[in-house]
Amino acid sequence: MNKLLNLMSAAIIVSALTACASSSPAASSQNPAAQPESGGSLITVGFAQVGAESGWRTANTDSFKSYFTEANGFNLIFSDAQQDQNKQIAAVRDFITQGVDYIDIAPVTTTGWETVLQEAKDAGIPVIISDRKADVAEDLYVTYIGGNFEQEGKDAISWLEGYLAENNRSDEALNFVHLQGTIGADAQIGRTKALDDAVAGAHAGKWTIVAQQTGEFTEAKGQEVMEAILKNNTDVHVVYSENDDMTYGAITALKNAGINHKDVIIISFDGNKKAIQMIIDGDIDCVAECNPLLGPQVGDIIKKLENGETLPKITYSVESVYDIKNAEAHLPDAFGS
Amino acid sequence: MTENIWRRLSGNRMFFPLACLFLVLIVNLLVTPDFFSIKIMSIDGDPHLYGRVVDILNRASELMILAVGMTIVVSCSAGTDISVGAVMAFSGAVSIWFLGFGVLGVDGKYSVFAYQIPYFAGILIALAVGALCGACNGFLVSKLKIQPMVATLILYTGGRGAAQLFAGGQIDRVEVPSYKWLGNFIPGIPVPTSVFLAAAVIIITALVLKFTALGMIIQSVGINNKASRLMGMRSSRVVFLAYMFCGLCAGIAGLIATSRIGAIDANNCGRNIELDAILAVALGGNSLAGGKFSLAGSIIGAITIQSLTTSLLAMNVTADQLPVYKAIVVIIIVALQSPELKRMVMNGRARLIPKNAGAK
Numbered sequence: 001m002n003k004l005l006n007l008m009s010a011a012i013i014v015s016a017l018t019a020c021a022s023s024s025p026a027a028s029s030q031n032p033a034a035q036p037e038s039g040g041s042l043i044t045v046g047f048a049q050v051g052a053e054s055g056w057r058t059a060n061t062d063s064f065k066s067y068f069t070e071a072n073g074f075n076l077i078f079s080d081a082q083q084d085q086n087k088q089i090a091a092v093r094d095f096i097t098q099g100v101d102y103i104d105i106a107p108v109t110t111t112g113w114e115t116v117l118q119e120a121k122d123a124g125i126p127v128i129i130s131d132r133k134a135d136v137a138e139d140l141y142v143t144y145i146g147g148n149f150e151q152e153g154k155d156a157i158s159w160l161e162g163y164l165a166e167n168n169r170s171d172e173a174l175n176f177v178h179l180q181g182t183i184g185a186d187a188q189i190g191r192t193k194a195l196d197d198a199v200a201g202a203h204a205g206k207w208t209i210v211a212q213q214t215g216e217f218t219e220a221k222g223q224e225v226m227e228a229i230l231k232n233n234t235d236v237h238v239v240y241s242e243n244d245d246m247t248y249g250a251i252t253a254l255k256n257a258g259i260n261h262k263d264v265i266i267i268s269f270d271g272n273k274k275a276i277q278m279i280i281d282g283d284i285d286c287v288a289e290c291n292p293l294l295g296p297q298v299g300d301i302i303k304k305l306e307n308g309e310t311l312p313k314i315t316y317s318v319e320s321v322y323d324i325k326n327a328e329a330h331l332p333d334a335f336g337s
Numbered sequence: 338m339t340e341n342i343w344r345r346l347s348g349n350r351m352f353f354p355l356a357c358l359f360l361v362l363i364v365n366l367l368v369t370p371d372f373f374s375i376k377i378m379s380i381d382g383d384p385h386l387y388g389r390v391v392d393i394l395n396r397a398s399e400l401m402i403l404a405v406g407m408t409i410v411v412s413c414s415a416g417t418d419i420s421v422g423a424v425m426a427f428s429g430a431v432s433i434w435f436l437g438f439g440v441l442g443v444d445g446k447y448s449v450f451a452y453q454i455p456y457f458a459g460i461l462i463a464l465a466v467g468a469l470c471g472a473c474n475g476f477l478v479s480k481l482k483i484q485p486m487v488a489t490l491i492l493y494t495g496g497r498g499a500a501q502l503f504a505g506g507q508i509d510r511v512e513v514p515s516y517k518w519l520g521n522f523i524p525g526i527p528v529p530t531s532v533f534l535a536a537a538v539i540i541i542t543a544l545v546l547k548f549t550a551l552g553m554i555i556q557s558v559g560i561n562n563k564a565s566r567l568m569g570m571r572s573s574r575v576v577f578l579a580y581m582f583c584g585l586c587a588g589i590a591g592l593i594a595t596s597r598i599g600a601i602d603a604n605n606c607g608r609n610i611e612l613d614a615i616l617a618v619a620l621g622g623n624s625l626a627g628g629k630f631s632l633a634g635s636i637i638g639a640i641t642i643q644s645l646t647t648s649l650l651a652m653n654v655t656a657d658q659l660p661v662y663k664a665i666v667v668i669i670i671v672a673l674q675s676p677e678l679k680r681m682v683m684n685g686r687a688r689l690i691p692k693n694a695g696a697k
Contacts (some may be wrong), residue, residue, distance in 0.1 A: 052604045058507045082604055119531065183657045214656045218605045219598040224396060228650035231389055325564040
């Protein structure tokens with residue numbers, strides 16, 4: 001019996017080890033320590049990604065992985081920081097020691113980048129910031145490409161104003177629940193500012209934010225936070241949720257609280273295929289798009305840099321707002337699954 | 338006289354964990370008077386229990402299940418299993434990979450609209466993967482005598498990556514209504530399903546410990562591994578099984594966590610929950626040096642932690658500042674339970690009160 005147990009456990013270990021061994025080729029592309037291929041005319045790009053916290057993010061990662069291929073003349077070293085800035089900084093340092101040609105960072109948070117970007121600059125490696133901004137001096141990076149988050153927020157607000165006007169509700173007093181993204185992330189700062197400005201400015205006295213909490217851009221947290229908020233506030237008119245995943249969670253929480261979520265105006269951001277479908281089904285009222293397909297756009301930037309062109313410090317990707325009127329037409333093109 | 342009652346009360350090992358829970362609940366009651374109110378809410382014609390207490394028990398269920406496994410591991414090996422959060426994500430990912438076998442990841446599709454294998458088989462797979470991970474940890478700790486922290490560190494770092502491999506680096510969704518039952522409500526039943534699961538794990542474990550010698554054996558192995566072996570107990574097998582059981586608990590918790598959102602979010606499923614599980618064991622008055630343990634204490638610890646989270650959220654403390662408040666409360670609770678602090682207070686009092694005043 002004892003021997004059998006020993007054998008069994010040994011078998012488990014061995015099978016676990018072989019599983020690791022067989023998966024290593026796939027894993028090595030995610031390992032920042034892997035040496036870039038020397039020789040050839042491949043351009044080596046190190047991409048320090050935030051994590052895989054949402055459907056948007058994974059679509060963003062995929063657009064890099066599918067664009068930066070050897071066929072396109074690139075060698076991509078991908079690093080996933082799992083929403084931890086320290087890991088991300090360590091990954092960038094790895095890129096520098098490996099001597100990659102370009103570094104692309106999607107910063108976890110806006111601050112704390114001076115030192116490592118200076119190191120990259122000293123090593124002569126151009127840095128492109130994508131998706132989220134970094135709060136550093138302009139000479140530390142080549143260019144920023146991504147969504148204009150505050151504009152996305154403003155677009156969502158003006159959609160709401162239009163919607164209210166159409167339904168003759170412009171003068172109504174509205175209670176907002178505001179689910180914020182990861183605090184300090186650029187997307188959170190921009191989208192929060194747009195709502196805060198609207199509530200304090202043009203709609204002061206009519207619009208009230210009854211609860212403002214971070215759901216950290218995840219569905220599970222969005223659900224838990226919304227559940228707690230609804231215990232204090234049952235009279236909710238608008239949910240302003242800073243990404244789709246939190247919106248899914250918030251809708252579950254609304255349902256569980258016995259509130260018909262279709263009576264609540266639900267505004268979401270990003271534009272996953274699931275969210276666009278939910279607009280068609282009447283679950284979500286509006287999604288302000290944030291285009292995740294940045295891979296090819298960053299590729300263009302690198303090609304321009306290779307040709308010695310100078311670039312503006314900021315490039316915004318093209319984004320729109322979806323509601324019941326245009327969701328159906330956009331559905332086939334929406335990212336995600 | 339009052340001194341006597343106080344002494345007898347505080348001498349009971351359940352006193353401090355319970356007192357801490359009551360403290361948290363009373364603060365809650367003061368801040369939100371309707372804290373304990375439970376309503377019956379009709380949702381799509383189904384009655385659901387609705388209230389903060391229900392939320393706490395519902396949200397604490399994963400933690401309670403993990404705390405049960407962790408208590409056993411701590412007791413018999415004087416070490417902690419820090420891989421439980423990663424094992425949750427891994428078992429959830431493998432389970433969903435099988436449920437969507439041949440559909441997930443094909444043509445860039447990461448949603449399943451129909452089970453590819455029976456749902457029940459999916460559940461068994463999650464449990465088996467959890468137990469297998471636990472067995473790995475158990476083998477490293479009990480046979481190879483690797484320190485528990487180091488042994489479980491392997492899955493702590495590797496487990497989440499392996500989960501990502503199975504999930505294809507995406508958030509894989511299962512869009513079948515019954516998949517959400519475990520983490521939410523089964524139609525027609527007014528109590529969240531996860532509460533039943535937690536209760537089942539706790540009751541079965543408690544019964545087994547009570548009606549077999551297992552509880553005593555685990556404690557004796559924890560107190561003195563060598564002596565227990567010389568007494569004829571198979572110490573290393575006990576430790577192996579304890580880790581396997583802890584892995585199984587993580588598998589159950591993983592099922593609940595993935596079912597809550599109907600998806601595997603490999604990066605965030607059970608993130609940092611191992612720390613809360615260890616904390617629950619400590620708050621329950623259990624020594625992390627192993628040996629004697631109280632299952633009830635750990636459960637109370639788990640509920641205390643979740644009450645704290647839920648009530649701080651209800652008080653509009655933003656989720657990113659929450660750990661600070663949690664830490665402050667935890668420091669107070671742990672300090673209250675520290676025997677050293679008790680001795681210091683006693684000594685201080687002895688010095689303040691003249692010697693003859695104590696003589697009777």
